[in-house]
Structure formats: C-alpha cells, structure tokens
Amino acid sequence: xxxxxxxxxxxxxxxxxxxxxxxxxxxxxxxxxxxxxxxxxxxxxxxxxxxxxxxxxxxxxxxxxxxxxxxxxxxxxxxxxxxxxxxxxxxxxxxxxxxxxxxxxxxxxxxxxxxxxxxxxxxxxxxxxxxxxxxxxxxxxxxxxxxxxxxxxxxxxxxxxxxxxxxxxxxxxxxxxxxxxxxxxxxxxxxxxxxxxxxxxxxxxxxxxxxxxxxxxxxxxxxxxxxxxxxxxxxxxxxxxxxxxxxxxxxxxxxxxxxxxxxxxxxxxxxxxxxxxxxx
Amino acid sequence: xxxxxxxxxxxxxxxxxxxxxxxxxxxxxxxxxxxxxxxxxxxxxxxxxxxxxxxxxxxxxxxxxxxxxxxxxxxxxxxxxxxxxxxxxxxxxxxxxxxxxxxxxxxxxxxxxxxxxxxxxxxxxxxxxxxxxxxxxxxxxxxxxxxxxxxxxxxxxxxxxxxxxxxxxxxxxxxxxxxxxxxxxxxxxxxxxxxxxxxxxxxxxxxxxxxxxxxxxxxxxxxxxxxxxx
Numbered sequence: 001x002x003x004x005x006x007x008x009x010x011x012x013x014x015x016x017x018x019x020x021x022x023x024x025x026x027x028x029x030x031x032x033x034x035x036x037x038x039x040x041x042x043x044x045x046x047x048x049x050x051x052x053x054x055x056x057x058x059x060x061x062x063x064x065x066x067x068x069x070x071x072x073x074x075x076x077x078x079x080x081x082x083x084x085x086x087x088x089x090x091x092x093x094x095x096x097x098x099x100x101x102x103x104x105x106x107x108x109x110x111x112x113x114x115x116x117x118x119x120x121x122x123x124x125x126x127x128x129x130x131x132x133x134x135x136x137x138x139x140x141x142x143x144x145x146x147x148x149x150x151x152x153x154x155x156x157x158x159x160x161x162x163x164x165x166x167x168x169x170x171x172x173x174x175x176x177x178x179x180x181x182x183x184x185x186x187x188x189x190x191x192x193x194x195x196x197x198x199x200x201x202x203x204x205x206x207x208x209x210x211x212x213x214x215x216x217x218x219x220x221x222x223x224x225x226x227x228x229x230x231x232x233x234x235x236x237x238x239x240x241x242x243x244x245x246x247x248x249x250x251x252x253x254x255x256x257x258x259x260x261x262x263x264x265x266x267x268x269x270x271x272x273x274x275x276x277x278x279x280x
Numbered sequence: 281x282x283x284x285x286x287x288x289x290x291x292x293x294x295x296x297x298x299x300x301x302x303x304x305x306x307x308x309x310x311x312x313x314x315x316x317x318x319x320x321x322x323x324x325x326x327x328x329x330x331x332x333x334x335x336x337x338x339x340x341x342x343x344x345x346x347x348x349x350x351x352x353x354x355x356x357x358x359x360x361x362x363x364x365x366x367x368x369x370x371x372x373x374x375x376x377x378x379x380x381x382x383x384x385x386x387x388x389x390x391x392x393x394x395x396x397x398x399x400x401x402x403x404x405x406x407x408x409x410x411x412x413x414x415x416x417x418x419x420x421x422x423x424x425x426x427x428x429x430x431x432x433x434x435x436x437x438x439x440x441x442x443x444x445x446x447x448x449x450x451x452x453x454x455x456x457x458x459x460x461x462x463x464x465x466x467x468x469x470x471x472x473x474x475x476x477x478x479x480x481x482x483x484x485x486x487x488x489x490x491x492x493x494x495x496x497x498x499x500x501x502x503x504x505x506x507x508x509x510x
C-alpha cells in the first residue's frame with residue numbers, strides 16, 4: 001500500500017504569484033480571469049499544486065505553454081522562490097522539514113546531492129565554454145567530491161553512457177550539436193547519482209532520431225539506477241512512452257491527474273480532452 | 281477471483297457536448313483458474329469492460345472486486361494509483377489488439393523489461409524472456425529486431441509473450457486472435473490452454489468463440505447482459 005516509505009517527494013499547495021495580490025484574489029473562492037486577478041493583475045503562475053512522486057517512478061507533467069509547468073520545475077529545483085506551499089523530500093532529513101523554507105545553504109545541499117535538473121535549453125544547465133568533462137567535475141565538486149581520479153572515472157562513465165565519444169570529452173559543449181549538448185547535460189545531472197531527476201522539455205527541438213536516443217537513455221537510467229523522475233513535456237507520445245502517471249496542468253493548476261493510460265484514454269477534463277483528441 | 285458488480289460507464293466529450301453510454305449495469309464474475317469469454321457486436325462495450333477491469337477506464341458506478349495476492353480483496357475502482365500500478369506489474373496482465381512500444385527497443389529487450397519491472401534479476405529475466413519468445417515461435421533472428429518491423433501475427437504473439445511471461449494471476453485478452461491466420465490462431469489457443477493449465481484466470485474478448493471451445497468455461501453475452509456456463 002502507498003505509505004511514506006515509497007514516496008520520493010511531496011508537494012502541497014505550491015504557489016508562485018507575480019504581483020502583490022489584493023483582497024479579492026487572496027480569497028480562494030473568487031474566480032480569476034484564467035490565472036490573472038481581474039483587479040490587481042497578479043499572475044498566478046502556479047496555484048495550489050499538490051502531488052507526490054513515488055520512488056522509482058516517472059511522473060509526467062503536460063500542459064500548454066504558460067500553464068506553469070516550467071515554473072513548477074524551477075520551484076522544485078529552487079531556481080525560483082515559491083510564494084506559497086510546502087515541499088518535502090524523503091531523502092532529506094527524513095522528509096520532515098518543508099524544504100521550501102530552508103536557508104539557501106541547505107537548499108544548495110539538496111540541489112547538489114539529491115536533485116538533478118535537465119533544462120530545455122542546455123545553456124542553463126551547462127557552462128558552454130568549459131569542457132564537457134569539466135562540466136561534470138563541477139557538479140561532482142559541488143557534491144563534495146575531491147578526488148580527480150574518481151571524478152574523471154565518473155565523467156567517462158556517464159559521457160559514455162549518453163554516447164558522447166570519449167575522444168571529445170575535453171571539448172566544450174558549444175562545439176556540439178543540440179542533441180549532444182542535451183546528452184552532456186543529462187550526463188552532468190546524473191553524475192552524482194541524484195535520487196530525483198527533473199527533466200524540463202528535454203526533447204523539444206531535437207529531431208526524432210535524437211529524441212529516441214534521449215528517451216531510451218532516460219528509460220535506461222530509470223531502470224538501472226531506480227531514479228525517480230519528473231518529466232515535463234507537451235508531447236503526449238513521449239509521456240505515453242515514459243510515464244507511469246501523468247498530471248495535466250492548465251492555468252497554473254492541476255486540471256487532471258492519474259495513471260497515464262487513464263489520462264490518455266479516458267480524459268475527463270475538457271482541456272485534457274482537447275489535448276488528447278488533437279494527437280495526430 | 282474477480283467480480284464485476286453492476287458497472288456502468290459513459291463518456292462525455294465536452295467539445296461536442298455529447299455523452300455516450302458505453303455500458304450499463306454489467307455484472308460478471310470469474311473464479312480462480314476460470315476462463316470467461318465476452319461476446320457481442322462491435323461497439324457493444326466489450327473492450328470497455330476489459331479496460332475498466334484493468335483500471336484504464338473509471339466506471340461511473342458499480343464495483344470491481346479483485347482477490348489480489350498482495351492486498352486481499354480490493355475494489356479496483358477505489359485503490360490508489362500506486363497500488364494499481366503495482367497490481368499491473370505483478371498480477372494483472374492485459375493484451376491489447378495493438379502493440380505499443382518504445383521506438384528502437386528490440387523484441388528481446390521488450391519482454392525482458394516487463395520482467396525487470398517486476399523486480400526479476402537481469403539474468404533470470406533474460407532467460408525467461410528467451411524461453412517466452414521461443415515458446416511463441418518468434419524466430420531467433422527477430423530477437424534483436426524492432427517490433428515495428430514485424431508482421432501482424434508476430435506482433436500479436438510478441439504482445440502475448442510480453443504479457444504472459446510474468447505469469448499474471450489474471451490475464452485480460454482483447455481480441456487476441458483477430459486478424460490472425462489459422463496457424464497463428466492455433467498458437468494463441470495453445471498458449472491460452474497452457475496458461476489455463478498453470479492456473480491463470482482469463483477473461484477474453486473473442487469474435488470467434490467457437491475457436492476457444494473446450495477452453496472457455498463461461499461466456500458473457502453483451503446482448504443479453506448475462507453470463508452462462510458453456
């Protein structure tokens with residue numbers, strides 16, 4: 001049965017607001033104009049989102065542009081301050097503290113040791129003019145590693161795993177194609193074996209064969225390393241292939257959530273239906 | 281083993297402002313080791329019943345009681361997503377009419393993966409997968425090939441191999457013999473007969489139920505909404 005033991009992270013009532021909020025929109029019962037307050041124009045980018053991520057599962061998040069998917073991911077990785085809500089990570093201090101409220105030092109510790117993040121645009125995840133190997137070493141040093149031999153071994157291991165030819169490991173990612181950059185970014189995120197990996201639109205903009213490479217890689221590392229993952233994508237075919245469960249976001253809120261085949265074959269929310277019935 | 285109690289399911293399509301009732305008031309049951317066939321016209325809701333049992337569809341009313349190994353008797357409609365995913369990995373198999381797979385996954389990898397998901401160690405999983413492929417006459421030359429390149433019959437046999445290799449306690453078969461030639465149908469029949477002999481409980485949709493004669497012990501007729509012993 002589902003208990004605390006099999007949960008990797010929990011989020012309760014997470015919110016991210018841009019604006020000061022007024023008396024009108026502080027009252028949850030008042031309707032918003034999509035996700036914008038009609039009076040004070042506060043934007044509710046993420047509004048009251050709650051979910052659990054189980055250990056070893058891949059959770060998909062789908063939704064149109066502007067639905068708050070990326071903002072949520074950035075909040076989970078502490079790239080953005082949250083405005084409201086709670087966030088518990090089982091692998092950190094027994095899952096007791098609300099990690100949203102920790103000091104920046106402790107958050108960095110979580111970033112370095114527990115979370116891995118792969119951004120849609122490799123520019124955010126990599127230092128483009130450092131060698132690929134140095135990029136990985138940077139992550140490992142942040143995670144506390146000081147042994148050069150071990151770091152190079154880890155670098156070789158993960159670059160090889162993501163099929164970067166090892167004779168190019170000292171080249172900077174700026175010399176690489178978009179697909180290769182994305183794979184270096186995944187290697188970097190994996191290099192300290194984070195128990196939780198966040199992937200934000202990692203296959204967007206890649207051609208289908210490279211896409212298939214990246215998907216295979218994600219599936220493989222999930223199987224081999226048992227990493228829990230959150231995958232944001234607007235490609236439902238990818239969600240179908242990868243994810244055990246799926247959450248559909250609309251205007252900053254969760255429109256619908258469930259097991260992936262339930263969402264794709266029996267969508268209930270009008271927005272999910274619109275998405276699913278639009279698949280070519 | 282499984283008791284479907286008065287389930288009904290309708291689909292509302294908001295965009296078209298339409299609601300369609302797929303099934304209403306369906307009750308059926310199957311005992312451990314039994315084999316129930318479901319017959320009826322296209323569109324009568326046969327697949328809806330199977331998908332409801334598998335948890336893909338959530339019926340609007342009723343209950344689906346399943347005697348699970350791990351949790352005792354559970355209502356499939358009430359259990360958590362987590363538990364349902366676990367049941368699917370370890371106890372309940374589903375063979376659809378179509379094979380949907382990751383691109384560029386070979387047939388051997390595909391069958392091995394479904395065992396790894398259950399927690400089998402790599403080597404045992406690989407051996408079992410090879411046995412299953414052999415059993416369903418998938419030639420060795422295809423083991424390291426992509427299922428997308430297979431013929432319809434090979435795909436279907438692979439699909440059955442993938443579901444049965446886990447030795448599920450309950451196996452749901454959605455027209456496993458449709459579009460197969462006679463020889464392939466015989467192989468499916470033989471496979472089902474072996475599963476049954478091993479104690480697997482089966483529910484299947486068949487257009488040609490005659491073909492399952494001697495195997496199927498109950499039949500549910502969508503037309504009469506009633507279950508009969510054969």
